[in-house]
Ligand SMILES: *[C@@H]1O[C@H](CO)[C@@H](O)[C@H](O)[C@H]1NC(C)=O
Ligand SMILES: *[C@@H]1O[C@H](CO)[C@@H](O)[C@H](O)[C@H]1NC(C)=O
Ligand SMILES: *[C@@H]1O[C@H](CO)[C@@H](O)[C@H](O)[C@H]1NC(C)=O
């Protein structure tokens with residue numbers, strides 16, 4: 001059975017069952033199986049496919065990064081009633097292998113983007129390079145290997161920077177609240193540690209915070225780390241890490257064949273046992289997610305898990321690092337340099353295997369001198385990685401306290 005049916009769950013929150021013989025793919029969330037459904041063409045955009053159908057005004061924007069990537073952004077400037085926003089702008093930054101639809105997937109009373117719009121916030125949704133609605137580039141195509149030559153170093157230096165600046169400019173230089181999930185928190189921590197974005201940010205809410213990855217307890221994730229650090233796939237020419245593609249299925253198949261790895265419940269093996277997902281929404285999820293990232297980005301994350309540090313991408317030898325960074329080892333992002341008066345709301349879960357409690361505690365140790373009235377830390381015992389964005393009670397558990405925090409800043 002296990003030879004013919006390989007069940008795979010990957011880094012964020014989805015499982016892949018690749019029936020190798022028949023070449024069909026069935027995906028499951030919380031044990032509920034679904035199938036990929038053809039998605040609307042990218043030209044339709046997220047506003048049309050996810051927001052307007054719920055009765056909300058939504059505008060599409062594009063932002064071009066300094067290195068030429070053309071990113072889509074969506075703005076929800078009004079509540080459903082048509083009442084214009086009277087609260088500050090909020091930028092929503094999704095995590096790894098996801099896109100801006102993250103914030104729109106549940107029913108409007110459960111999804112953060114709709115909730116914020118109802119509460120009067122001017123909501124902006126970011127989509128990083130390589131995701132379905134952000135595949136444009138001034139000179140490259142996603143078919144070019146060079147298009148995928150980046151890691152979260154570039155997401156931080158270019159994508160998030162461009163998105164924050166765009167919202168700031170479009171809203172009359174208003175400072176904004178930043179909300180990140182998963183990798184969307186790492187890019188924020190890294191930027192703040194270099195004093196970037198800080199002048200445009202009112203506060204930051206960081207859900208399922210990812211900074212240190214050194215303690216990640218999932219054995220399957222550890223196997224994935226080993227596989228990425230072998231680096232074969234990258235050098236064999238797999239520049240795009242496409243979770244729906246055959247190469248990734250093969251990689252996961254190899255991981256599952258390693259002794260001691262139990263691939264029968266990979267969702268919880270990778271991300272932790274999410275308490276509060278609505279399994280009836282699996283098909284809607286799979287219509288839109290998961291999304292591609294750069295293989296180089298996955299290798300970078302694997303390096304962090306291996307070394308337990310937060311540093312820039314390691315080219316693997318002193319000469320290449322010297323060429324890129326002017327020093328033999330990759331520069332470190334120093335979390336103790338996050339400005340102490342920057343209002344931060346951190347929410348982490350006791351069951352999260354990616355944002356592991358030990359790693360979060362390590363990060364909190366770096367923030368121990370943060371101004372005490374500027375740091376709120378929330379611990380939710382039963383939450384795993386996906387509950388923060390897809391949990392049906394995240395509204396009450398996370399978003400209400402988060403908005404209370406926003407009102408103070
Ligand atoms: C949100 O709406 C759905 C569908 O209308 C309902 O089943 C659910 O209980 C609501 N959730 C909350 C938190 O109000
Ligand atoms: C693998 O995990 C499943 C469910 O978590 C369990 O039922 C099964 O016994 C495990 N298999 C092995 C070989 O440990
Ligand atoms: C779960 O999702 C289904 C399908 O979209 C929906 O009808 C139902 O109201 C949702 N339940 C909750 C508690 O949100």
Ligand SMILES: *[C@@H]1O[C@H](CO)[C@@H](O)[C@H](O)[C@H]1NC(C)=O
Pocket residue numbers: 332334335336337
């Ligand atoms: C981080 O910065 C602090 C001072 O702010 C310094 O003491 C520490 O050594 C630095 N850590 C690293 C890893 O560079």
